[in-house]
Amino acid sequence: xxxxxxxxxxxxxxxxxxxxxxxxxxxxxxxxxxxxxxxxxxxxxxxxxxxxxxxxxxxxxxxxxxxxxxxxxxxxxxxxxxxxxxxxxxxxxxxxxxxxxxxxxxxxxxxxxxxxxxxxxxxxxxxxxxxxxxxxxxxxxxxxxxxxxxxxxxxxxxxxxxxxxxxxxxxxxxxxxxxxxxxxxxxxxxx
Amino acid sequence: xxxxxxxxxxxxxxxxxxxxxxxxxxxxxxxxxxxxxxxxxxxxxxxxxxxxxxxxxxxxxxxxxxxxxxxxxxxxxxxxxxxxxxxxxxxxxxxxxxxxxxxxxxxxxxxxxxxxxxxxxxxxxxxxxxxxxxxxxxxxxxxxxxxxxxxxxxxxxxxxxxxxxxxxxxxxxxxxxxxxxxxxxxxxxxxxxxxxxxxxxxxxxxxxxxxxxxxxxxxxxxxxxxxxxxxxxxxxxxxxxxxxxxxx
Numbered sequence: 001x002x003x004x005x006x007x008x009x010x011x012x013x014x015x016x017x018x019x020x021x022x023x024x025x026x027x028x029x030x031x032x033x034x035x036x037x038x039x040x041x042x043x044x045x046x047x048x049x050x051x052x053x054x055x056x057x058x059x060x061x062x063x064x065x066x067x068x069x070x071x072x073x074x075x076x077x078x079x080x081x082x083x084x085x086x087x088x089x090x091x092x093x094x095x096x097x098x099x100x101x102x103x104x105x106x107x108x109x110x111x112x113x114x115x116x117x118x119x120x121x122x123x124x125x126x127x128x129x130x131x132x133x134x135x136x137x138x139x140x141x142x143x144x145x146x147x148x149x150x151x152x153x154x155x156x157x158x159x160x161x162x163x164x165x166x167x168x169x170x171x172x173x174x175x176x177x178x179x180x181x182x183x184x185x186x187x188x189x190x191x
Numbered sequence: 192x193x194x195x196x197x198x199x200x201x202x203x204x205x206x207x208x209x210x211x212x213x214x215x216x217x218x219x220x221x222x223x224x225x226x227x228x229x230x231x232x233x234x235x236x237x238x239x240x241x242x243x244x245x246x247x248x249x250x251x252x253x254x255x256x257x258x259x260x261x262x263x264x265x266x267x268x269x270x271x272x273x274x275x276x277x278x279x280x281x282x283x284x285x286x287x288x289x290x291x292x293x294x295x296x297x298x299x300x301x302x303x304x305x306x307x308x309x310x311x312x313x314x315x316x317x318x319x320x321x322x323x324x325x326x327x328x329x330x331x332x333x334x335x336x337x338x339x340x341x342x343x344x345x346x347x348x349x350x351x352x353x354x355x356x357x358x359x360x361x362x363x364x365x366x367x368x369x370x371x372x373x374x375x376x377x378x379x380x381x382x383x384x385x386x387x388x389x390x391x392x393x394x395x396x397x398x399x400x401x402x403x404x405x406x407x408x409x410x411x412x413x414x415x416x417x418x419x420x421x422x423x424x425x426x427x428x429x430x431x432x433x434x435x436x437x438x439x
């Protein structure tokens with residue numbers, strides 16, 4: 001894909017809109033997945049997808065080809081998602097208390113269950129994790145999603161978010177610590 | 192024997208190599224901690240991402256294309272990019288956006304009918320405390336980053352920009368604290384602001400950066416900010432009580 005991207009990028013940089021269309025069609029689904037993971041809802045994710053390609057189009061001249069186009073796009077999307085999260089209410093302010101109360105039944109550990117009960121436990125943790133993610137700052141949420149769900153090493157997260165390595169490590173650390181604390185409160189932490 | 196710190200613990204549990212990885216191999220206690228952390232991380236499964244079919248890219252393009260019509264690609268100028276939204280223009284945009292927001296807020300405040308049920312004082316206070324807590328948290332990250340960096344290396348432009356933005360936010364919070372008569376909080380924020388401004392615009396030489404690190408250390412700026420954040424977070428979690436400041 002990198003080779004195909006390179007040819008399309010070269011043409012797009014000269015103003016060839018069809019070439020940029022190729023890139024949009026090729027990368028949209030991947031960018032949507034990242035955007036959804038970071039924002040947690042479809043409407044915001046769709047906005048992030050549009051904004052990502054707009055920014056990419058405006059900044060094509062800045063893309064020098066040192067990284068793959070997909071990686072560059074990924075960075076733009078992560079930063080667009082952070083902007084969307086920052087525009088939302090402050091972290092914690094939108095924490096859905098009803099969801100917490102509804103999730104009141106304490107689940108001690110998934111390891112003790114098997115079969116359908118294990119699935120129920122996993123669904124419960126997923127729901128509680130989604131609620132707990134609201135307690136993270138935009139930067140923590142971005143760093144956590146990139147590390148946990150996208151499997152990016154912390155050095156790449158630092159580059160993507162334009163922060164130092166130490167700051168990226170600290171963001172991942174704070175995110176995991178907060179999630180652990182929140183999930184413990186919600187009764188979903190594994191022992 | 193020095194055991195691994197929490198940051199390394201998490202990274203190792205994610206499978207990353209850090210200087211502490213070797214210690215983990217030799218230390219049963221740290222291996223147990225890593226195993227427990229790995230178990231916790233493995234339990235964090237995500238909510239399924241909604242599927243988008245093969246036509247999704249075409250749908251995205253359909254919405255995007257009209258927005259690109261009036262937007263020519265900015266071609267490289269002597270090999271240098273000059274895309275919008277970066278560098279000094281970003282700050283100008285920020286200022287313009289803030290000015291526009293203030294103007295809109297003013298006009299809306301004058302003409303919008305009063306809401307029948309405004310946010311209660313306790314809800315407003317919690318939102319404010321949450322924002323202040325996040326600000327202090329972000330400031331600590333920037334300060335820690337600077338304190339732990341190589342004194343010979345210049346402060347990266349991104350860090351300077353962040354420090355400048357934090358200093359601007361800090362000024363508003365400090366002024367609010369002063370107006371509310373919270374002298375102790377205002378004093379901590381004043382110390383923090385001077386450091387943030389120095390990070391944003393000064394400390395251009397290795398000597399200046401060393402001096403700033405000494406000042407952060409001798410004035411216990413990081414410690415004070417950490418204590419203040421802890422108090423703000425505790426206040427945020429506490430049941431509503433009227434007329435209580437973060438220092439009380």
